[in-house]
Each structure stands twice: as C-alpha cells, then as structure tokens.
Amino acid sequence: MKWNKADLAQYLEAKEYIDxxxxxxIPYQMSTESELEKNxxxxxxxxxxxxxxxKExxxxxxxxxxxxxxxxxxxxxxxxRLHGWITEIQKQPFSHVFFLTLDASWKKHEQVLKGTLLWLPGMKSGDLHSAEMHRFVRDQVDQISELIRSYW
Structure with missing residues (x-):
C-alpha cells in the first residue's frame, strides 16, 4: 500500500494485516555539482x-x-527527525519498520535507528529503462522481499 487516498482507505479496512x-x-543536495546526477x-x-x-x-x-x-x-x-516519524508511525499497529537506502553513510548509524536498515550498494549511474537495470532491480526486489519475510 502506498501513501495515497485509495490505498489508505483499503489500509483502514484491513490494517490488522498490514504490519x-x-x-x-533519499539524499538531496545542490551544493556539489559533481554529485547532482548521482543523487x-x-x-x-x-x-x-x-x-x-x-507491489511484491x-x-x-x-x-x-x-x-x-x-x-x-x-x-x-x-x-x-526519523525517530519523530517512527513515533507517529507507531500510533498505528506496525510491528516492523524498514529503511531503504543506497547511501552507505547510514550504515554507521544503523544501531540507533528504530527499525531495520536495508542498505543496497547500488549503481551510481545508468539507464533505468535498460534490460540490465530491470534485471538488477528484479534481483534486488527478490532478495529484499525474502529478507523482509524472514522478519515476519
């Protein structure tokens, strides 16, 4: 379910299953021009x-x-700030919190996060529409899905 009106209406009807x-x-910065495309x-x-x-x-x-x-x-x-988000999120019955990032700098801080960090050493550039990228994404989604299911 996504953060949109239709999915949230479904969530309210079935929230005991969505845990x-x-x-x-996602990192953001405009100050370093050499990093703009990468970010x-x-x-x-x-x-x-x-x-x-x-979707999976x-x-x-x-x-x-x-x-x-x-x-x-x-x-x-x-x-x-993230812990403020978690405090708000925990007002609903969510048992598991996962953070998804390609930024390795979060790894140094994962012990203090109120959730599980999913860090992917992803590509720095590429064509999101290429067959190679689709295979990469599919493989990552399969592996991460399996990992998340192991927490259930």
Whole structure:
C-alpha cells in the first residue's frame, strides 16, 4: 500500500494485516555539482526499488512518502527527525519498520535507528529503462522481499 487516498482507505479496512512500514531514505543536495546526477539517479533507483517492493509485498507493507535529507547534514539530526516519524508511525499497529537506502553513510548509524536498515550498494549511474537495470532491480526486489519475510 502506498501513501495515497485509495490505498489508505483499503489500509483502514484491513490494517490488522498490514504490519510492516517501508521508508525510502533519499539524499538531496545542490551544493556539489559533481554529485547532482548521482543523487538524482539514487532518488530514481530508490523510488523504483521501493515501489516494486511495495507491489511484491502488497497486503503486508505500507510504503511511506520518501524521507529526503541533506546529504551533508549530521546524521544525528536526521536520526532524531526519523525517530519523530517512527513515533507517529507507531500510533498505528506496525510491528516492523524498514529503511531503504543506497547511501552507505547510514550504515554507521544503523544501531540507533528504530527499525531495520536495508542498505543496497547500488549503481551510481545508468539507464533505468535498460534490460540490465530491470534485471538488477528484479534481483534486488527478490532478495529484499525474502529478507523482509524472514522478519515476519
């Protein structure tokens, strides 16, 4: 289920079955021109992965809006903001919280996150419409889905 009116109406009718939340973590920055394309690609790839995961796990997973953060902001501040999201999320009966990211800098802080970090050492660039990329995404979705199911 996604964060839209139709899916949220379905969620309210069947929320006892939807026990997992997925939060895409996406870096944003405009200050370093050499990083603009890489960050935009990470945004696109993370969004594709999150949407495909939501489709694969429909009926158990709620996909939140993406959490955007300034790449060079302190992770402590971002973790505090994320924990605010988690506090809000836990007002519903979600048992499992997963954070999806391609940004390796989150790995250093995963122990303090109130959820499970799914870090993918993804590609830095490419063509999202290529057959190679579709295979990569499909393979990642299969593996991550299996991992999430192991928590259930």
């Amino acid at each position: 997992t939340i997925l939060i895409p973590l 935009a690609f990470q945004n696109e790839l993370t969004t594709v992965l999150a949407n495909d995961l939501e 796990l429909t009926g158990r997973v709620m996909l939140t809006p993406s959490y955007y953060y300034v790449k060079h902001a302190t992770k402590e501040e971002e973790i505090e």
